[in-house]
Amino acid sequence: MVVKIENLVKRYGKLIALDHLNLQIREGEIFGLLGPNGSGKTTAINCMLSLLQYDKGSVQIFGKEMAPTAYDLKREIGIVMQNVAVFDELTVRQNVDYFCGLYVTDRNRRRGLVKQAIQFVGLEEYEKFLPKKLSGGLLRRLNIACGIAHRPRLIILDEPTVAVDPQSRNSILEGIRQLGREGATVIYTSHYMEEVEQLCTRIAILDQGRVIAEGTKEELKSMISVGEKIVVEAFGVSESALEALRALPGVAAVEYCDEKLTVRSERGGSNLTRVAAFITEQGIGYGRIYSELPTLNDVFLEITGKALRD
């Protein structure tokens, strides 16, 4: 087990940020910590790194108790902060070299690692640039390079794609997949469910400092009662037609709003053909018709009664 968190409690005055949090992360996983803002993701990371004092519980990394002075453990961890954490006065290369130098003292070895890290994030052309000359996306990439240059076995990325353009986001996500392929264990926190779905092999959903669901994305989706969602751009659907739709076998719920007809299927069921046939039979005029599989947002919605981005 790379990370084992047991009954972690962290309070800020009367507010409970982490409420008996339990997590186990296995070697080689890309583990997603998904939750809305304020759910306790960053607090959990800070406690894991011993940056924060916690009130109760324990954090073990690589089988050893984590502490501020556990330097041998810290050497194996790479951290990419939510906010860009670099020196404005140092160039791209110097920044990566500086942070890598806190882990690797051998200059010759470090030179190679720095070069690889810069190549990994695709900043070769910007090596001599100061951070203020970089765009937001390039800055995020530099932030990642600073966190991974020393080749850690455990990499923690705390919302690394916040305020990043789509091109840089794809590049960052592909980089993280690559790190996983190279054998690193990755903890990835985000409130973007699409990213977590694409990237993570296992996911824990956090809400109010507690893990409310945990598993692979398939396991998580199988926890909920609704299945595929069929959306039809339909015009002038009558109330009687809606009632008839609700009566179809395997249909869990039907909504009609703004000329958009949404039909939710029961778990495991597929109603696309049946719904299409029904609309044709009823002579309802329609534009597009498409189906969506349940998302992690649906999982979150069903468990907590609110959307992830509320």
Next chain:
Amino acid sequence: MFWHVFRYKIVCMLRDRLTLFWTFLFPILLSVLFYLAFNNITAEEAFQKLPVAVVGGSDAAGLRTVMDETELFTVTEATAAQAEELLARGEVTGVLTAGDPPVLTLSGEGIDQTILSSFLDAYEQTRATLGRIARENPQALADGVLQALDTGRYIESVPPGNGADVSVVLFYTLLAMTCLLGGTLSCADVANVQANQSARAARQAASPAHKMKLYLGMALATFAVHFASVLLVFLFISQVLGVAFGAHIGYILLLCFVSCFASVTLGAMVGALTKRSENVKVAFLVAFTLVCCFFAGMMSPDIKYLVQYHAPVLSYINPANLVSDGFYALYFYTSFDRYFVNLSILAGFGVVFGLVAYLILRRQRYASV
């Protein structure tokens, strides 16, 4: 790792324009302003020779010789009519007409007129004494009584040690301010190892670098840059502006060194003591430095003397005063006692500040990041 941190901290400081301005340029600009302001005052206070008209032609030769020797007067030889006209136009302070006794005509009343009148009294007294000696004991003149006679010195060049030019106190205090402003730099170093101050600090705190090693690497770099800035300002003030610091260069450098140490540790202590943001800490340190400099006499040397007279304890706990008074003692006193008292107290402060900072930082953990 220590030298790795040290090296990059130096690079950061030398590339930070704001740091460069406040550390190097600001004290130099301020010293130039001081120089321009106080140089004029000193020039106005300098003694100007008094214009005097002498009437009497060859009869006034003796009087003229004595007047030249005093270096008090600018003498214009004139006829009685010309002298009267010069006096009326206010171009001379007075008119001396040779005779027995010489006659003095003054343009009015004032210090210049008093000087001229006093000179004539002294001249007359000496002339009468010599006349009497010549009449009653001429041999005495041959025995060198003239050499023994005090003919009086009217202008004295005051050597160091007698509090001649108090404006140097202003420059000493300015240098003290430069020394103390190092606290603002080291305060930032502390913030850089406190995980709750910034994401960058958190990243460093999450690394395997020992917190104290990290801090000491930064602090030593800060000290080096700060000490270099103090030396540069000292060189500028002493060599370019010509402010006198005396000949004890080794002691001056030692005082600069100890002052920089005390200010760097003061900044570290303030940085470690409070959880406020770095900007608040820096603002406090700047305000503290300026208040200390005010009481050390940066606005007026009289304040320094007032504090020393009415509240001497304050002058011993005011780091700015300890630094400026150290320079003062080196320049004005022949003994080093006062200098070493100041130096010892400053060093003591430095050690105490450093210890407090170390004890706080050593086991600091955070309730929130």
